[in-house]
Amino acid sequence: MQWKRRHCCTNMAGILFLLSFVGVCLILGQHSFLAGKKSQENDVHPRFSKLEVNHSMAKQNTWREETLPTAQPKSEANHSSSAEDGLKIFLGSNGSLSEEFRDKAEPYNYIINEEEKCLEQYPFLVLLIAVQPHHAEARNAIRQTWGNESVAAGLGFVRLFILGVKGGEQRPDSPLQRSLQAESQMYHDIIQQEYTDSYYNLTIKTLMGMHWVSKYCSGASYVMKTDSDMFVNTEYLIQKLLDPNVPPRKKYFTGYLMRGYSPNRNKHSKWYMSPELYPSNRYPTFCSGTGYVFSGDMARLIYKASLSIRRLHLEDVYVGLCLAKLRIEPVPPPNEFLFNHWRVSYSSCKYSHLITSHQFLPTELIRHWQHLQSNKHSACINPPKEKDKVRRLRQRKLL
Template sequence: MSPWRRRLCIPLLPNWRTRHLMFNSFVILALLFLMVIVLNNRWIPNHIMYKEIMEMDSAYSFQLKESETVKVLQKLVVSGRVNQTENQKLLAIRASKRNTSNRAAHHVGYYSYLINEPNKCQRTSPFLILLIAVEPQQLNAREAIRQTWGKEDLFLEIQVIRLFLLGREAKLTTNNKQAIVNESIQHHDIIQQDFLDTYNNLTIKTLMGMHWIATFCPNVSYVMKTDSDMFVNTEYLIKKLLKPVAPKTKYFTGYLMKGYAPNRNKDSKWYMSQELYPGDMYPPFCSGTGYVFSGDLAEKIFKMSLSTQRLHLEDVFIGICLANLGVNPVSPPKVSDFNIWRVSYSDCVYNQLVTSHEFQPSELVKYWNQLQKNKNLCVIHPK
């Protein structure tokens, strides 16, 4: 082969300047590629998980509960997008991002609404909201309250709103779930979030009510939190306790409990461990069977709860939040207004009290109807 043909057939090798230029170009392209990946880091498995979880949190307005996060993680692990080590790291990232601590681990904001009534205060601001803690299966109790002291049309000149506070049952069947939904559609008086409805979660249930008021009805004048087995003389509460005086702020009253020490007996229903509450005495608080407070305190209590060690004893916990706010619960006008036990029934006695405890639904209807018939026969003595 002739020399010219050999020169044309053999590829020319780049000289050192050409090689240096090619190497620098490659490095620059590689760096640009990495920058694109970092800036649009959906290609990074950890970021995929982190971003998807945070997007879900935003969709729930930070009501994404931990079990849903775990489900998302599991799906990504199965799909190969993250491994088990990354799974644990991402859970830690999420916990860090949301500043989760032991005392906020069961914060009410972590739970999504199963049933909500956001438009209850859309037309006007009510004078009184009744927050009634009740278990999901207690249909008879809810019906009895609707027929008696919880009637929303009991007063023509004053607006009263009734709200039942529910968590979810441990063994929730499709029929039970649908029954509560149907009940809600009929009465529009149920608020339910996706936490387990147990005695130890009463604090969460009460804070759910506080948060609802702060969010959907901040201009309410007064709020009463009570239980489903209570007899409440709503008329006496409004006409003799609340209405005669000018609207109050930072007002909290009920059956006042002062000088109570934590119960250290592990067998007690009200046991409080030294670790959870190391103090020797509780601050003054009102029994959770029934207390009344001015509407402005709902948001204040809820916000204070975010930085207060969570306790399972709801009334004690609310008392601690009040103490941290510098709000002192006060005694009602009469000591006999609020009762943590069952008061022996008589028309004239029940015509001059706010609460009595431990009523079955059938008893509630019976004595309420009797009081409505005979209350005008009793004279309410001046305070």
């Protein structure tokens, strides 16, 4: 009898232990599931966290969205006030850029320059193309396609590749530098200055391009800053967006508008922005650095504004901060699909009615450009409208 009682107690203890073990596993499993879900929710585009989504951004948003943490509840009014206060603090502070550039005749010495590029006539459009020194194939592809002067015959068109110095290649007798000098003598479209050409110096590169325009080509009607891996329909840009038949606009800035984005606070991210460097929890409206267009007078205004704003390595955000300092709001393009900071699947119909598409190899650029030139007049009767928009939204699972 005692043995049975002990056996019964032992079985009961085993059952209780088993139930406890199962319960712990369920709790841990639920915690792991919630943590994974939270991780997915926070898996936003590495450069930005999304604070709010407007109707336009929801239609073509390729950044993922993030909800505000519940541990820090704020009313929308308080949140906006906090963001504005932080922005005022940042814009009111003088930073490294002013110390680095102010009162210098040339912020960085020119290695290669084209001082006489705009002497004969002020161009209708200046293309500032950010490119790395060793990307000669990309430069040649652009010269053959959207950067060719024939796209704006008679209007005045200037193509400039802006670049710095590749690390370890500063010597004037290095093979890369000799190659750049020979390329410059052949095409006269390279502006090179003595700063290290790197991702973290993209802001410097862009500002130096604007500085060049303000000094050597101040009468240009319009300027476009873009990158060397872009497809740019310059003909459509000139004829449809800028329109040479009307007087040039002033204080004009447009592109793919980025609204309501906040700094990336992940310390392990390449795009980390510390609260000490940028205290506001929201960026002002800016345009994607893949391609934006502005009136010629803005080059001097933006460069001048940058002299009193601490430098940030995110070039497009920084230009947006300069615009905020100037109290100039970027203008939405007339069609929300004109500027694209992602790769748009190619068709002659779509590409005959857009301005930018991202991530092109030089060989792809030449192939698609040649096809577009052969088919642009018969590509499609009407530009892509509602049906195409619905298809794009479905592809992004927004409908």
